[in-house]
Amino acid sequence: MQLIGSVPSPYVRRIRIWALQNNCNIELISLDIFSAQDRPKMANKNPARKIPILIDGDLTLSDSNSIIRYLLEKTGKSKLNWPQEHLLTTINACNDSLVEMLLCERSGLDTRSDALFFNLQNERIEQTLSFLNNHLNDEQFKSCEYLNISLYCLLDWISFRELTDFSQYSELVAFHGQFSERQSAIETNPRH
Numbered sequence: 001m002q003l004i005g006s007v008p009s010p011y012v013r014r015i016r017i018w019a020l021q022n023n024c025n026i027e028l029i030s031l032d033i034f035s036a037q038d039r040p041k042m043a044n045k046n047p048a049r050k051i052p053i054l055i056d057g058d059l060t061l062s063d064s065n066s067i068i069r070y071l072l073e074k075t076g077k078s079k080l081n082w083p084q085e086h087l088l089t090t091i092n093a094c095n096d097s098l099v100e101m102l103l104c105e106r107s108g109l110d111t112r113s114d115a116l117f118f119n120l121q122n123e124r125i126e127q128t129l130s131f132l133n134n135h136l137n138d139e140q141f142k143s144c145e146y147l148n149i150s151l152y153c154l155l156d157w158i159s160f161r162e163l164t165d166f167s168q169y170s171e172l173v174a175f176h177g178q179f180s181e182r183q184s185a186i187e188t189n190p191r192h
Contacts, residue, residue: 003067004029004042005051008190010095010157011064012052017149018068020184024075026054065092068146083140084147087132091150094128097121098154098163125164133169152179160190 003019003026005012012028019026031038033051045053046062053060054067056074061067065088072079080088101111101121111118132151141147155176158164166172179185 001026002029002055003027004031004045004053004055006031006033007188008157008160009033009051010153013153013157013188013190014064014146014150015052015054015067015071016188017153017184018071018146020187021145021149021182022071022075022077024071064150072146080144080146081140084144087135087141087144087147088150090128090131091147091154094125094132095154095157097124097128098158098161101125102161102163129164129166129169129172133171136171136175148175148179152176152185156180156185157190 001024003012003015005015005028007013007028007030015026016028018024031042031051033039033042033049039049042051042053043049045055045060048062050062052064052067053062054070056070059070061070069079071077098121101118104111104118111121135141136151151172152175155166155172156179158166159176
């Protein structure tokens with residue numbers, strides 16, 4: 001199997017960490033998704049031009065949610081239950097808002113301006129981080145390896161890109177510090 005994506009992407013990193021922790025051999029094909037050379041390669045596999053993309057023989061899947069569902073089924077692991085899916089959707093909403101804000105900043109827009117789009121994204125980021133901080137120790141969360149991986153990738157990407165301050169969320173800070181010590185987190189660290 002091949003995973004097409006970029007090393008810094010939190011969505012790609014989720015799959016990489018899960019694969020490492022579950023001894024699932026997936027080759028990373030790393031692209032610079034913003035380069036003129038690599039964008040056509042990405043678009044050739046996914047016209048939506050989003051990563052990650054998993055290729056397994058004749059099957060091509062995009063979106064980390066679809067990819068993890070496929071990998072869980074392929075390896076005989078338990079799928080996420082509905083409450084866990086809800087938590088994953090919350091993590092994804094925060095991550096998506098942060099991606100949008102980063103793209104706006106890179107496009108030269110002032111994301112601190114009083115504009116509806118920026119206000120909505122900032123509100124979503126704050127509310128989802130608060131929600132995740134309050135539910136991190138729920139059994140539904142603690143018992144799901146992929147939720148823990150996804151949350152760690154979100155928090156570490158926030159830290160790596162310096163996107164927002166989550167230091168006021170003590171549970172998230174403690175979780176991030178503990179997960180950072182795992183070998184899979186070290187091996188996939190985008191700072192190297």
